[in-house]
Amino acid sequence: MAPPNAPTVYDVAERAGVSIATVSRVLRTPEAVKQSTRERVLAVVQELGYVPSASARGLAGRRTGALGLFIPGHEAIDDPVEAHATGTGVRIIDDRTGSASRHRGFRADYFDELLRGAELEAWRSGHALMIGAGRGDGSIDDLAGRVDGLAIVASTVSDEAVERLAARLPVVLLAGGRNELPVDHLAVDNRAGMRAVAEHALRVRGPGAVLVLAGPIDSPDAEERRQGVRDALAAHGARLDAQHDDGLFTRDRGRERTAEALAGGPLGAVIAANDQLALGALDALLDAGAAVPEQCVVTGFDGIEEARLARPPLTTVAQPMEALGRTAIRTLLARIAEPQRARSDERMPVTVVLRESCPPA
Structure with a gap:
């Protein structure tokens, strides 16, 4: 007061x-x-x-001065990490299997960068940014009632909920595939980026089979990336051992699926729908004694910092994650200032980053 x-x-x-x-x-x-x-x-x-x-x-202008960003809530991946109390206020965790790092949750690095971009742009424009996380239509209403505009990551709520919210405040939909909803849409060119990196991997692959770690079946982003891989495979006539997995985009999943494929014979290329799956594939190849990239090349998608620090560093398709967050806020502000403007549907370009896991030919 x-x-x-x-x-x-x-x-x-x-x-x-x-x-x-x-x-x-x-x-x-x-x-x-x-x-x-x-x-x-x-x-x-x-x-x-x-x-x-x-x-x-806010009362005078019927505005709150806040914008909202709604992202998928993190889901538990494994049982809680076992920790040993020492009686000194310190716990000890055995992380030789990477169990602790796995609890960062679903695509944490991607959303870290997205949030950073949205926060920076909201601050620059003099607005507060409120963050919500969850899944399902009931989890977004409280946030929507507190903001002047709302950016929603695709597939976190139903299309019906998006339309209902768009009737009362500006909404921009982030990521996902083709959008038929009456809201602004902002995404990256998943299909073209995945085709480009897959075509490169197929040109330089080893003599073994091609393994595609395709990600969740219900993910619009993953489906666009599948289409990009199919385009590349059709152009090259390569053998396809595809893993159409309905689980999360996780490192554990990439490790498990690659190990299963290796049990059936050597791999010449692993093309993954995100960096976490690709990092898991690198783990499995290392465990099996398969040389990367001499015997098998590996590619990912997203461009998270962990991909650059991997051994060997991971070839990937870098999304403009921070720019995506910034542009989402600018799109909301433009809609608030001009409610009757034409609906925008923007595809931001991606960048293929060649590193040691799948180097230039």
């Missing part, structure tokens, strides 16, 4: 000899106010120590 004698917008307006509307414009859109007036008002603001009330601005 503000101190009882805290200066108000009325005090500033009276001292500066302007209306309260002019004070508001100076603080929110200073470029719209004549320089001499702006300087006089800002001098009074400084003299009185006036701090604008966010709640008052």
Whole structure:
């Protein structure tokens, strides 16, 4: 609560000899106010120590000053990591199998970068960013009631929920495949990126089979990447041992599926629908004594930092994850400013990054 004698917008307006509307414009859109007036008002603001009330601005403009980003909630992957108490406030975890790191959850690195971009752009525009995480239509309503616009990662809620929310506030849908909903859509070119990296892998692959770690069947992004791999395989006439997996995009899944494939014979290429699956494939190939890239090349998709630090470093398709978050916020602000503007459907380009796991020919 503000101190009882805290200066108000009325005090500033009276001292500066302007209306309260002019004070508001100076603080929110200073470029719209004549320089001499702006300087006089800002001098009074400084003299009185006036701090604008966010709640008052929201009531006056029917705005909250906040934007929302809704992402999939992290799901448990394994049983809790076993830890041993030492009696000193410190726990000891045996992480020789990587069990602790697996509990970062579903595509954590991807969402870290997406959130960073959205936070930076919201801060730059003078807005707060509220984050929600969950799955299912009931998990998003509370967030939607607190913000002026909402960016939603595709497939976290139903199409019906997206349409219902779009009737009351600006909505931009992030990622996913083709969008027929009446909302702005922002995604990356999954199919073209996956085709490009798969074609390169097929050109330089070893003599063994081609393994495709395709990701969840119900993921629109994974389906577009499957199409890209199919395009590349059709062009090369390569043998396909595809794993159409309905599990998560996890390192464990990549390790398990690659180990199973290796039990049936040597692999010449592993083409994975995300970096975590590809990192798991590298683990399995290392365990089996298969040389990468001499015997088998490996590629991923996303461009997370862990891919660069892998041994060998992972060839991947880098998504503009931070830029995706920034552009989502800009799209919301444009929709708020101009509600009747034409619906946008933007595909951001991706970049194939060649590293040692699948080097240039």
